[in-house]
Amino acid sequence: MADEIQGYLDRKLVESLDRREFLQLGLTVAGAAAFVACGGSPTSGPSGPTGPEFKLGVVLPYSGVYAELGNSITNGMRMYFDSVGNQAGNRKITMITADEQVQLADAVAATKKVVEQDGVDMVAGYVSSPNAAGNRNYLDGQKIPTLVANAGVNSLSRAAKSPFIYRTSFSNWQPAHPVGTYVAEKLGKKRIQLVYAKYGAGLESVASFKETFTAAGGTIVGPDVATPFPNNGDQTPFVQAIQIDKIDGIYSFMSGTDAVTFLKKAYELGTLTRLALVSGAGFFVEQDVLAAITDAAPAGAITGLHWALTLPNKENQDFISKYSKKFSGRQADVFAVQGFDTARVIVEALNGVKGNTDNKDAFMKAIAGVSFKSPRGDFKFDANTNNVVQTIYIRKTVKDPKLGWTNQVIDQYPGVADPGK
Numbered sequence: 001m002a003d004e005i006q007g008y009l010d011r012k013l014v015e016s017l018d019r020r021e022f023l024q025l026g027l028t029v030a031g032a033a034a035f036v037a038c039g040g041s042p043t044s045g046p047s048g049p050t051g052p053e054f055k056l057g058v059v060l061p062y063s064g065v066y067a068e069l070g071n072s073i074t075n076g077m078r079m080y081f082d083s084v085g086n087q088a089g090n091r092k093i094t095m096i097t098a099d100e101q102v103q104l105a106d107a108v109a110a111t112k113k114v115v116e117q118d119g120v121d122m123v124a125g126y127v128s129s130p131n132a133a134g135n136r137n138y139l140d141g142q143k144i145p146t147l148v149a150n151a152g153v154n155s156l157s158r159a160a161k162s163p164f165i166y167r168t169s170f171s172n173w174q175p176a177h178p179v180g181t182y183v184a185e186k187l188g189k190k191r192i193q194l195v196y197a198k199y200g201a202g203l204e205s206v207a208s209f210k211e212t213f214t215a216a217g218g219t220i221v222g223p224d225v226a227t228p229f230p231n232n233g234d235q236t237p238f239v240q241a242i243q244i245d246k247i248d249g250i251y252s253f254m255s256g257t258d259a260v261t262f263l264k265k266a267y268e269l270g271t272l273t274r275l276a277l278v279s280g281a282g283f284f285v286e287q288d289v290l291a292a293i294t295d296a297a298p299a300g301a302i303t304g305l306h307w308a309l310t311l312p313n314k315e316n317q318d319f320i321s322k323y324s325k326k327f328s329g330r331q332a333d334v335f336a337v338q339g340f341d342t343a344r345v346i347v348e349a350l351n352g353v354k355g356n357t358d359n360k361d362a363f364m365k366a367i368a369g370v371s372f373k374s375p376r377g378d379f380k381f382d383a384n385t386n387n388v389v390q391t392i393y394i395r396k397t398v399k400d401p402k403l404g405w406t407n408q409v410i411d412q413y414p415g416v417a418d419p420g421k
Helices: 002-013 067-083 104-117 129-142 173-186 200-215 236-240 256-268 287-296 314-326 334-352 360-368
Strands: 054-060 091-099 122-125 146-148 165-167 191-197 225-227 249-253 278-281 302-305 371-374 377-382 387-400 404-416
Touching: 054 067, 054 104, 067 091, 067 122, 067 256, 067 287, 067 314, 067 334, 091 104, 091 334, 104 122, 104 129, 122 334, 129 165, 129 200, 146 334, 165 360, 165 387, 173 200, 173 249, 173 278, 173 302, 173 387, 173 404, 191 200, 200 249, 236 256, 256 287, 287 404, 302 404, 314 334, 334 360, 334 371
Parallel strands: 054 091, 054 122, 122 146, 146 165, 191 225, 191 249, 249 278, 278 302
Antiparallel strands: 302 387, 371 377, 377 387, 387 404
16 A cells, blocks of 8 residues: 555656646635634734735635635634734735645646736645645745645655645644554454545555554454545445445545545445444544534544544634634634634744745744644644644544534544654
């Protein structure tokens, strides 16, 4: 599997960067809001920022399988920027959005559009691992300060690390790694079948799980159930490929509408109630998925992720309350948290260099030094990987009388850092 993963990512890193097609969503952040975010405070007064406008290119999916994720990340960013009056370092912050979509060619076109036509000072975004990997060489070559707000492709923290690219979300290795140990050692489940979307993120996630699961005495029961990506068609043959009578459970990596359609079909066919264990990376049962499938949710699912709606820390409770109020009752999810934290990193770095981003080395150094209390817990970057170091929470899917279907934290692994190799 390691050769398959490396070959896949190598191909994505050399994808053509010549297509010019793009789709832009015109979203501009403007005006101060009354909302006060965790760790931020609104700035106001008769005189606004006098420095040059800071243009932020936001490349996220607003259509396709991951549209819901893109919207949540954007909402989180808007929420934090609004909380500081859309300014930092004496510069007005303007978001210029472009649709990442699903395919690499579209993500490349969107990236080139914001850089070459809009002249942005910085880029943030990317949900899909192939799209982040495929834009890496261009962003690095152009020396564009970049924050990856979701895509977990491991290579960006390893062989393809760039001094101009930091990640505020996770590496694909991180959420899965503790789950393998937990399932084998604490749950005593030793025969697991892998079920995943067959693209970079899915391959890397199951490889990470397999590493710790087998080291703890577990056995992977084949064949894998690898679905095409994206796959919103009939999921019946994939659900039926789960060998219920031969396994203790499954480990899954799917997200967005892929997870929604798969879980709905598994519920319809009665597979979920017959499985002793559903486990996976937390995206499989994150709040966006649970809201879409309601009672088709796999009760008792065990997943690993760097956030949960039910985290009791003050920063999280403030965040979820204010997010719901700002976005008409919409429930927060991990993607909104990642957007919120991405915006905070930008604001703190801009303030740190007093708005001077001409010296890109100094600006990137300011980004690297940002740390704070996030809704997810302690947030800081690892100098060896340019990736966030964070707690991975082991979560159990439950139906809460007030929150509805959600994930309850039952264990945690603090300070999980990508190994960098």
